[in-house]
Amino acid sequence: MDNSGGAGRKRGSIAVAVLVTAAIASGCATPAEESGGQGGSGVGVGKEGGEGQGRKIDGAAGALLSPAEKARRERAAAQQAQAARAAAARRWGLVQVPLTAPAPPKVKPRITARQGFEVDGQVEEGLPPVFTTVPVKDRVVFLTIDDGAEKDPELLRMMDELKIPYSSFLSDYLVKEDYGYFKKMQDKGVALHNHTLNHRYLPGLSYSQQKHEICGQQSNIEKHYGKRPPLFRPPYGNYNKDTLVAAKSCGVKAVPLWAAEAFPDRMEWREWDKDLHPGDIVLTHFRGPDDWKGSMPDMIRRVMKTITAKGYAVAKLEDYV
Numbered sequence: 001m002d003n004s005g006g007a008g009r010k011r012g013s014i015a016v017a018v019l020v021t022a023a024i025a026s027g028c029a030t031p032a033e034e035s036g037g038q039g040g041s042g043v044g045v046g047k048e049g050g051e052g053q054g055r056k057i058d059g060a061a062g063a064l065l066s067p068a069e070k071a072r073r074e075r076a077a078a079q080q081a082q083a084a085r086a087a088a089a090r091r092w093g094l095v096q097v098p099l100t101a102p103a104p105p106k107v108k109p110r111i112t113a114r115q116g117f118e119v120d121g122q123v124e125e126g127l128p129p130v131f132t133t134v135p136v137k138d139r140v141v142f143l144t145i146d147d148g149a150e151k152d153p154e155l156l157r158m159m160d161e162l163k164i165p166y167s168s169f170l171s172d173y174l175v176k177e178d179y180g181y182f183k184k185m186q187d188k189g190v191a192l193h194n195h196t197l198n199h200r201y202l203p204g205l206s207y208s209q210q211k212h213e214i215c216g217q218q219s220n221i222e223k224h225y226g227k228r229p230p231l232f233r234p235p236y237g238n239y240n241k242d243t244l245v246a247a248k249s250c251g252v253k254a255v256p257l258w259a260a261e262a263f264p265d266r267m268e269w270r271e272w273d274k275d276l277h278p279g280d281i282v283l284t285h286f287r288g289p290d291d292w293k294g295s296m297p298d299m300i301r302r303v304m305k306t307i308t309a310k311g312y313a314v315a316k317l318e319d320y321v
C-alpha cells in the first residue's frame with residue numbers, strides 16, 4: 001500500500017483508476033521516498049498585501065465614519081483585495097482567480113468521527129474524532145500539506161500573494177533539516193500541526209511508542225514554534241485506538257484525514273463520485289520535482305484549477321475546526 005503512489009506515478013493514468021481506493025490508505029510516500037528533498041534556505045519574507053493595509057486604514061478611522069461611508073470603504077477594500085488577487089493569479093499562472101471564502105462561522109461546527117472511522121470507546125472516552133470532511137454548507141474546502149521534505153520558498157510567496165490559506169502537518173525527521181523554513185510559514189499565518197516525529201506506521205507500534213511519536217512531536221513543535229498543535233494526522237492515515245488515546249493525552253483535539261489528494265498532474269479521490277463536497281479536506285505533500293511530476297507551485301496550480309472550476313473557495317481549517 002505504501003508504495004502505491006510511486007507505482008501510480010510510473011504507470012500513469014491507467015493505474016490511477018485502480019489506485020483510487022489504494023491511494024486512500026497510502027496518503028504519504030514511504031519514508032525512503034520522502035527523505036529525498038533537501039531543504040533550501042528560503043527567502044520569501046514578503047510584505048503584507050494590499051488587503052491588509054487597506055483594512056488597517058479603515059480600522060484606524062473606522063470609529064469616526066458614518067455607516068454608509070464605512071460600507072463604501074469596505075467595498076472598495078474588498079475590490080482592491082480582489083484586484084490584487086487577480087494580478088497574483090496572473091503572475092503565478094493560475095487558470096482562474098481563486099474564489100474568496102465567506103466569513104468564517106461565529107461558532108465552529110460540531111465535528112464527530114466519520115462513520116466507520118470510530119474506535120471502541122470513541123464517544124465514551126471523548127477521543128478526538130477522525131474525519132475527512134468538515135460539516136459545512138458553504139462551498140469551501142481545506143488545503144493541508146504534509147510531511148515537510150520539500151522546502152520551496154516559492155510556495156511561501158505564492159500562497160501569500162494569492163491569499164490561499166493552508167495548514168501544515170509536520171514530521172520532525174524532515175522538518176529538522178530546516179526549522180526556519182516552517183517558522184517563515186508560521187509567520188505568514190499558517191498553522192503547524194502534528195504528523196509525528198518519524199512518520200512511522202502507528203498501528204505497528206506499542207502504546208508507549210505511539211505516545212512517543214505523537215506527544216514527542218507535540219512538545220517539539222511547541223519548543224520550536226511556541227504552540228502545541230490542536231490537530232494531528234497519523235502517517236498514511238493509519239491509526240488504532242491507542243493512537244487516539246495517546247493523541248488525546250497530549251492535547252490533540254481532532255484528527256483530520258482527507259477526502260481528496262492533490263498531485264502536480266492529477267487529483268485522487270476518496271469518494272466514489274470523484275468530486276469535491278462542501279467541507280472536504282484536501283491532502284497534498286511538500287514534495288519537489290525529484291519526488292513527483294512538478295514543483296510545489298505546479299501542484300498548487302493544478303489543485304486550484306480543480307477547486308476553482310468546481311466553484312469552491314479554500315478556507316482556513318482552523319476557522320472551522
Ligand SMILES: [Zn+2]
Pocket residue numbers: 027028029146147195199235236
Ligand atoms: Zn505523511
